[in-house]
Amino acid sequence: xxxxxxxxxxxxxxxxxxxxxxxxxxxxxxxxxxxxxxxxxxxxxxxxxxxxxxxxxxxxxxxxxxxxxxxxxxxxxxxxxxxxxxxxxxxxxxxxxxxxxxxxxxxxxxxxxxxxxxxxxxxxx
Amino acid sequence: xxxxxxxxxxxxxxxxxxxxxxxxxxxxxxxxxxxxxxxxxxxxxxxxxxxxxxxxxxxxxxxxxxxxxxxxxxxxxxxxxxxxxxxxxxxxxxxxxxxxxxxxxxxxxxxxxxxxxxxxxxxxxxxxxxxxxxxxxxxxxxxxxxxxxxxxxxxxxxxxxxxxxxxxxxxxxxxxxxxxxxxxxxxxxxxxxxxxxxxxxxxx
Numbered sequence: 001x002x003x004x005x006x007x008x009x010x011x012x013x014x015x016x017x018x019x020x021x022x023x024x025x026x027x028x029x030x031x032x033x034x035x036x037x038x039x040x041x042x043x044x045x046x047x048x049x050x051x052x053x054x055x056x057x058x059x060x061x062x063x064x065x066x067x068x069x070x071x072x073x074x075x076x077x078x079x080x081x082x083x084x085x086x087x088x089x090x091x092x093x094x095x096x097x098x099x100x101x102x103x104x105x106x107x108x109x110x111x112x113x114x115x116x117x118x119x120x121x122x123x124x125x
Numbered sequence: 126x127x128x129x130x131x132x133x134x135x136x137x138x139x140x141x142x143x144x145x146x147x148x149x150x151x152x153x154x155x156x157x158x159x160x161x162x163x164x165x166x167x168x169x170x171x172x173x174x175x176x177x178x179x180x181x182x183x184x185x186x187x188x189x190x191x192x193x194x195x196x197x198x199x200x201x202x203x204x205x206x207x208x209x210x211x212x213x214x215x216x217x218x219x220x221x222x223x224x225x226x227x228x229x230x231x232x233x234x235x236x237x238x239x240x241x242x243x244x245x246x247x248x249x250x251x252x253x254x255x256x257x258x259x260x261x262x263x264x265x266x267x268x269x270x271x272x273x274x275x276x277x278x279x280x281x282x283x284x285x286x287x288x289x290x291x292x293x294x295x296x297x298x299x300x301x302x303x304x305x306x307x308x309x310x311x312x313x314x315x316x317x318x319x320x321x322x323x324x325x326x327x328x329x
Contacts, residue, residue, distance in 0.1 A: 010177065010181070011173075011177060031176075031205055031209075033173035035284070036284060065198070065201065065202070067202075067205050067206065067209065068206060068292035068293055068295075068296045069209070069284070069292075071279060071292065072279055072282070072284055072292070073284075075279055075280070098194075100194055100195065101194070101195075101198065102195070103198065103199075103202075103300060110272065110275070110276060113276065114276055114279070114280060
């Protein structure tokens, strides 16, 4: 499978989707000018990945900020992971947040409520 | 003999610059900004570049003033949502009034206890009832009810063709814990000027 590797900028997150190395990560800031254009290739990649996934998928979110438009697209990613989990594959979402960022922690809790997929909350200093 | 049509008199640039009413305007504007504790004001088209410039400017100012991380994040968040509201929703309806078309005014004020972010832009009157309904709803809900509304909207709502998720107002109230102040000032029979102020407390 193709590898997606996008370098982060001040308004777009860094993204690594690498099935061979088993690395799946979205990190940084997300307020792209065109959210759909930014996230569509990522969601499409996951659609393909679900066809022939690894036995175990750990997907990391290490976001410091995302706007409401991005929040909708992040849910689309999580829903793909939910599909994968429903297909009987092992999936774990690792939601990282800064220990002083209550809002980011809550955002993770809310996503965990909305989608049916194992979630792990991880705080960092 | 036919009278020559009167030509309108325009001031040249130098005259404009030194015109006493212009100088007084600038000074009054400055005093007025100080009085209202305005730290940033902009009028014009709100683009993504402008959004990035303003948020990073405000961020570096807040960092310099050692504002807490929590407050910085909340101000950043509110600014982004407010600016994107203008860029996505400011109506360019009735473009004869080009001074209002697709643009807006954006202000950030910093007081002793709070920051406030105010936006102003034109909206078509036919859109006002829905806008009012949503704002009233958001203002009437408590924290838990807002979380439920947010979850419902993020699940069921669709991204608009302008890339909005319909979550901006909900999110502002959730992040600030304060009601949104809003007013509609009539411009003409078709359009109004929509003013929205969000307030962020500086004491956590």
